[in-house]
């Protein structure tokens with residue numbers, strides 16, 4: 141039985157359980173709701189949760205675990221030589237799974253009978269052709285071992301699915317039965333449901349945390365792999381970024397410093413644009429603007445947030461870059477000669493800053509609005525002007541939230557890629573001149589991974605090291621900000 | 634008041650500090666104050682009493698134009714302070730509020746330290762020439778609001794961390810520190826214990842030597858103790874306004890009598 145059916149059955153069971161348990165509770169109180177410990181709906185909810193939560197939890201775990209277990213078991217049948225290399229092993233297993241899935245699909249389409257599928261042999265049947273006929277394309281002819289393992293895999297999956305169906309439904313029934321038996325007028329259903337809700341909420345929080353940990357782990361192994369092929373000191377302290385794709389590893393210089401320098405430089409320019417403009421427009425909108433002005437300007441500002449970053453990138457490339465060049469370039473009106481091409485840190489930074497204005501302004505506006513009116517009244521009542529009130533009362537009260545908004549903008553800036561690719565250029569340079577082309581960590585991750593490089597040379601693996609380092613840096617930034625906000629809160633709340 | 638610095642203003646020694654005539658206040662369609670005439674004397678404590686929701690706070694907020702900050706609120710009629718119309722276009726409400734201080738019904742300390750809360754007004758109005766003078770202003774304001782003993786060791790602690798009654802006294806200290814000519818106090822003792830109440834009443838009595846004080850209170854005893862004049866509001870009307878003695882011993886209006894003897898409200 142497919143998992144979706146099991147899911148539906150459990151849900152139906154839970155709904156029925158709700159009605160049954162509610163009825164039983166009412167019956168035990170002789171139909172008088174006042175004699176129950178909890179409201180009738182709590183008894184129903186309790187039974188419904190008992191039916192659904194453990195069973196669905198088991199189903200979820202099973203769905204994740206079964207393929208892993210089958211994989212592990214079946215792959216032990218592969219030739220020793222293939223098993224030794226992780227890459228080849230996973231390729232071989234992908235073939236096995238593909239054949240197995242293909243056979244299952246052919247059976248479900250009626251192109252093969254069940255017996256036929258189970259008794260195929262490489263010599264007698266052209267498996268590749270028969271699967272191709274139902275739309276499953278295989279890369280190569282199927283060999284003896286692959287077919288054998290695929291059959292093994294199918295058997296395992298089939299048995300697993302049967303056990304899964306039985307087990308999940310049994311758990312649902314048993315747990316519902318227990319809850320139903322407990323349902324009586326003095327059963328403290330309200331407290332039980334409350335505790336169950338708490339556990340569900342904790343579980344939801346755990347999923348978020350576990351995913352984060354999972355992301356870190358998926359980066360960590362490749363990062364370690366990279367550092368086993370390229371010295372860490374040269375990566376972190378190297379001042380040149382010059383990957384060579386031709387030779388295998390030899391000749392590449394993968395220094396991290398110019399990239400992080402570009403990232404921070406462009407982000408700082410962007411924030412220098414976005415924070416004052418965003419904050420000032422938030423103050424104007426929340427404190428000075430009349431209702432009609434506000435109702436027009438605020439949505440207009442938020443439209444900025446909806447523009448895709450690639451469009452900003454084009455704007456940087458086609459408008460801002462040439463404009464800056466005509467002012468600061470060699471033949472520019474200012475005769476400064478600071479800029480030699482349209483793509484520069486300044487171009488990307490300015491455009492990114494414009495992109496971030498709505499982030500800062502929208503969040504800050506909400507935060508400023510949530511400062512209680514009593515606080516403003518207190519200040520006005522002492523004879524303070526509007527700007528004195530804003531500077532000395534409202535902004536300090538809203539500061540933790542505003543810092544949060546700025547940090548959000550900062551992480552957007554650090555993670556932004558498209559504007560950089562189009563606006564800042566591709567040359568990694570450690571320069572102080574903001575009118576020079578620069579590039580960022582994210583842009584380089586993209587350029588290292590596009591193309592057909594395999595994940596076995598430092599030139600591609602470096603992307604993981606870059607990602608990991610960026611992750612650590614933004615994490616540190618967030619922790620720092622949390623610390624600042626908390627210190628501030630302690631002082632004033 | 635027309636944007637003239639405090640020092641250049643000549644004090645006219647009229648007896649009447651505030652003269653209100655035909656004041657109407659509307660919140661949208663709600664008619665909250667109905668045609669109120671009242672003359673509030675200088676160097677006097679005037680008490681506003683009346684049942685909850687009758688418009689005491691609303692009328693008080695008219696006197697320093699705090700109602701300006703409420704969008705739906707509309708004020709009609711004349712209110713003159715020292716003979717000048719405070720709703721005149723040329724009047725700067727900011728200057729007005731520096732002269733007419735206010736203690737709000739709900740304590741609203743700023744999210745700043747106790748010291749900075751009290752120093753807020755003096756700093757804005759440049760009342761202290763140096764840190765030492767500011768320290769003195771803060772100390773004397775806190776003393777007068779009967780908060781000094783509790784606060785002197787934690788001046789840098791946040792004002793929001795004080796208890797409800799302490800916050801109320803902090804707000805009194807904050808208003809007093811600005812040295813207004815008129816002090817409007819909206820139920821300043823609602824969260825105070827008898828000892829602190831007595832100290833605040835002492836302060837009110839002391840302020841009377843130089844200022845006009847208007848106090849809203851739900852305590853008849855307090856009105857009788859501290860005020861010389863009493864105004865009784867009922868459903869947005871000013872029912873009776875007279876010497877406190879007269880109101881509490883021999884009220885003219887039946888509604889006043891019922892209220893002070895505890896039959897309405």
Ligand SMILES: Nc1ncnc2c1ncn2[C@@H]1O[C@H](COP(=O)(O)OP(=O)(O)OP(=O)(O)O)[C@@H](O)[C@H]1O
Nearest residue numbers: 660663665684685686687688689690691692703738
């Ligand atoms: N901001 C406002 N918006 C709308 N209506 C208001 C507002 N403030 C007060 N009102 C209304 O105006 C009337 C008078 O309110 P006000 O606060 O002046 O009463 P009060 O006499 O101070 O009462 P209390 O003794 O409870 O403080 C009430 O009916 C109230 O509902």
Ligand SMILES: [Mg+2]
Nearest residue numbers: 689690738819
């Ligand atoms: Mg009130």
